[in-house]
Amino acid sequence: MLVLGIETSCDETGVALYDTERGLVADALYSQVAMHAEYGGVVPELASRDHTRRLLPLIQQVLDEAGASRTGLDAIAYTAGPGLVGALMVGASTAHGLARALNIPVLGVHHMEGHLLAPMLETSPPPFPFVALLVSGGHTQLVEVQGLGDYHLLGESVDDAAGEAFDKAAKMLGLSYPGGPQVAKLAEQGDPGRFRFPRPMTDRPGLDFSFSGLKTHTLTTLKRLEQEGALDDQARADVARAFEEAVVDTLVIKCRRALDATGLKRLVVAGGVSANVRLRERLERETDKRSARAYYPRGRFCTDNGAMIAYVGAQRLSAGERDEIGIMKAVPRWPMDTLRAPTGS
Ligand code: KG4
Ligand code: ZN
Numbered sequence: 001m002l003v004l005g006i007e008t009s010c011d012e013t014g015v016a017l018y019d020t021e022r023g024l025v026a027d028a029l030y031s032q033v034a035m036h037a038e039y040g041g042v043v044p045e046l047a048s049r050d051h052t053r054r055l056l057p058l059i060q061q062v063l064d065e066a067g068a069s070r071t072g073l074d075a076i077a078y079t080a081g082p083g084l085v086g087a088l089m090v091g092a093s094t095a096h097g098l099a100r101a102l103n104i105p106v107l108g109v110h111h112m113e114g115h116l117l118a119p120m121l122e123t124s125p126p127p128f129p130f131v132a133l134l135v136s137g138g139h140t141q142l143v144e145v146q147g148l149g150d151y152h153l154l155g156e157s158v159d160d161a162a163g164e165a166f167d168k169a170a171k172m173l174g175l176s177y178p179g180g181p182q183v184a185k186l187a188e189q190g191d192p193g194r195f196r197f198p199r200p201m202t203d204r205p206g207l208d209f210s211f212s213g214l215k216t217h218t219l220t221t222l223k224r225l226e227q228e229g230a231l232d233d234q235a236r237a238d239v240a241r242a243f244e245e246a247v248v249d250t251l252v253i254k255c256r257r258a259l260d261a262t263g264l265k266r267l268v269v270a271g272g273v274s275a276n277v278r279l280r281e282r283l284e285r286e287t288d289k290r291s292a293r294a295y296y297p298r299g300r301f302c303t304d305n306g307a308m309i310a311y312v313g314a315q316r317l318s319a320g321e322r323d324e325i326g327i328m329k330a331v332p333r334w335p336m337d338t339l340r341a342p343t344g345s
Pocket of ligand 2: 115136137271303304
């Protein structure tokens with residue numbers, strides 16, 4: 001079954017072709033980052049308009065790359081949520097329109113389920129069951145995954161997501177959007193011993209996260225340095241380093257607890273923040289220590305992409321799941337633990 005995957009939930013237009021026999025056949029991405037950077041964050045209306053501009057040419061591009069034509073498609077999957085409603089509508093309406101014209105099934109899938117299963121596109125995918133740490137711009141969650149659609153939420157952020165905290169810290173440090181990679185780059189020059197930031201919610205049991213206090217701590221540290229006339233480039237790098245260490249350490253502590261609580265030996269790390277090198281190094285050390293193993297998507301599938309949507313869609317569509325004809329879905333808020341295993345599998 002050849003499935004076209006469409007991702008338009010935020011500021012990246014992602015398109016891919018996944019074949020249930022051959023695996024990933026082609027993928028393409030257009031990032032709107034440069035356009036939004038001017039405003040310091042994603043402007044929803046501009047995002048929707050740009051998806052409209054980019055989506056059809058990108059679909060044509062992946063079809064050409066794969067030497068396929070529209071009529072060779074067996075089904076279409078699109079991101080139905082969570083995300084920006086206008087941006088989601090572009091993907092949903094395009095998917096439904098194409099599916100109607102081609103008379104093939106179409107299915108709206110969950111963006112975070114896409115991130116969760118993105119490591120399945122790698123050459124050595126994680127077998128079920130596993131613990132997943134989902135760390136993106138909008139979500140920070142620990143999930144026990146027993147199988148496709150069998151998800152148990154172990155913990156999540158009670159306020160900001162980890163990626164959001166990186167983006168806000170970047171703004172305070174005068175770095176551009178999206179902040180995660182920039183903070184990480186600046187932190188490389190930082191002295192890890194100069195500041196120690198708090199590790200929120202690690203002093204009590206439980207698997208929930210909170211990152212908003214860390215944001216305030218970063219701001220007050222920068223303000224104090226400024227008042228002292230000591231906010232030079234080195235100080236900024238030292239703050240970036242202390243911030244990154246605190247986020248990474250907090251995530252690692254909670255992953256350790258989740259592995260202990262479930263007794264599982266496999267940890268999947270996905271979502272934009274999973275591209276963070278320091279996080280990967282620390283998790284690698286942690287899993288080695290306990291004869292466990294960490295799995296990640298390749299770099300370009302850590303952040304938003306069409307391949308993960310095509311993959312999840314292919315799993316569910318081949319089990320017979322599909323949207324009702326003409327009923328497109330765009331669900332800005334959609335808790336992942338409401339997902340179920342595909343009916344018929
Ligand atoms: O998964 P994603 O592409 O979009 C959402 O679904 O939110 O994640 C984007 C987030 C942004 O907040 C970005 O700053 C963060 O991932 N990010 C990183 C890194 N690369 C991307 N955060 C820390 N270190 C990185 N290397
Ligand atoms: Zn995402």
